[in-house]
Amino acid sequence: MTFRSPFAIPRQLLTGTTSLGGRSAISTRLRCNQRGLATVVPPVTQDATGSKGPTAMVFMNMGGPSTTDEVEDFLSRLFADGDLIPLGRLQSYLGPLIARRRTSKIQKQYADIGGGSPIRKWSEYQCAEMCKLLDKMSPETAPHKPYVAFRYAAPLTETMYEQLFADGFGKGKGGRAVAFTQYPQYSCSTTGSSLNELWKWRNRLEGKRANGGSEPAGTIQWSVIDRWPSHSGLVEAFAQNIEAQLKTYPEEKRDEVVLLFSAHSLPMSVVNRGDPYPAEVAATVHAVMQRLRFKNPYRLCWQSQVGPSAWLGAQTSDTVQEYVKRGQTDLILVPIAFTSDHIETLYELDQEVIHEANNPGVKRAESLNGNPVFIQALADIAHDHLQKGELCSRQMTLRCQGCTSERCLGQKKFFAGQEQASMVI
Known part of the structure; x- marks a missing residue:
């Protein structure tokens, strides 16, 4: 079985690389409230008389x-992003070509899951609900204003930044913003790419720091929540969803159901460079199984491999097929690296992997989506970050062992701030 992923690259095209292409025009971004009605984010007023607010909370994700x-x-x-899909020196040519060749097939996939990705709906809902909780938990940094910045789809990073300006942040007014990655486990291909993009637009729209490390007057002051793979609230949300799905099996069979944790794979070239993602995904899995008291056998597998090069395995689709052949037909797929439904869950897992298994015992745990336990976890993570006053985690200051990217070095030094910049190596 071959998944028709949006990342699938024809073998004959894998010979070269590109620079990032143009961006769509900046437009006023509308937020969606809980009922799905568009509402404009109201302007905010900076208050320098004692309050630490308002605070912009920016959810970063791939988008769809x-x-x-x-x-x-x-x-x-997506294909223009060398951090995610490195195509070499011909990327500026190959990226658009691959995109055009893949468009009709990927449009069919999105049509099959309802006509588009639900990731924006869920991201905006999760961020808005988290901010409501934060206003009560941290009144000194309130009001907390929700924003979403997607890497490849609307609202793009530059659109979000212009909206911050329109809402009273920056442009000489200062203000605080927190970049909150919605990839719980850090990878240079995901969180790293989003932070590179945020750093690029920050420099373009607000100006680079002076050689002495000083900021231009009145710029937005950024901090980053760059990873949270084993947070207790995240673990609890995953565990409850697994327990709910286990209850759909006969009681005498529940402890024999195999849990297959599935995360998006990475090229082995990225893994061998020292990317922390595989270890952090494994940490999430172990924490969830510890919460479940290791009652069920389990494995970690990887989905969405693309192209002919070596990728991190074993593949989710192959794993399911192999276990079903061996007679183990009670399997629960757990999307462990995603915070909401999107094409990898609704199409790849539901309509390909589970469909091709052709067995009623193969099921999937519900995604986090609007789970109140998960949203409380987001608020707890953000509250802890705001209380500590840290700019980023200590882990973020350490580059991959094989990293030679000057852009990565510059981005990390920026977000680490003056005090920790010397620690970035």
Whole structure:
């Protein structure tokens, strides 16, 4: 079985590389409230008389096309990103070519899951609900204003930044913003790429720091929540969803159900460079199993391998097929690296992996989506970050062992701040 992923690259095209392409025009971003009605984020006023607020809370994620008409633009940006899909020196040529070739097939996939990705809906809902909790938990940094910055789909990073300006942050007014990655486990291909993009637009729109490390007057002061793989609230949300799915099996069989934790794979070239993602995903899995008291056998597997090069395995699709052949037909797939439904869960897992298993015992645990336990976890993580006053985790100051990217070095030094910049190696 071959998954028709948006990342699938024809073998004959894998010969070269690109620089990032153009970006769509800046437009006023609308927020969606709990009922799905568009509402404009109201302007905020900076208060320098004692309050530490307002605080912009910016959810960062890959994003996805909300309609099938947005698929080609989404793919074009995705294949232009050398952090995610390194294509070498011909990337600026190959990226658009691959995007055009893949568009019709990927449009069909999004049509099959309802006409578009639900990731924007869930991201905006999760962020808005988290901010409501934060206003009560941390009144000194309130009001907390929700924003979403997607890497490859609307609202793009530059759109979010312009919205911050429109809402009273920056442009000489200062203010605080927290970049909150919605990849619980850090990878240079995901969180790293989003932070590179945020750093790029910050420099373009607000100016670079002076050689002495000083900021231009009135710029937005950024901090970063860069990873949270074993937070107790995240673990509890995953565990409860697994327990709910286990209850759908006969009681006498529940302890024999195999749990298959599935995360998006990485090229082995990235893994061998020292990317922390595999270890952090494994940490999440272990924490969840510890919460479940290791009652069930389990494995970690990897989905969405693309192209002919070596990727981290074993693959989720192959794992399911092999266990079913061996007679182990009670399996629960757990999307352990995703915070909401999107094409990898709704299409790849539900409509390909589970469909091709052709057995009622193969099921999937519900995604986190609007889970109140998960949203409380987000608020707890953010509250802890705000209380500590840290700019980023100590782990973020350490580059991968094999990293030679000057952009990565510059980005990490920026977000680490003057006091920790010397620690970035």
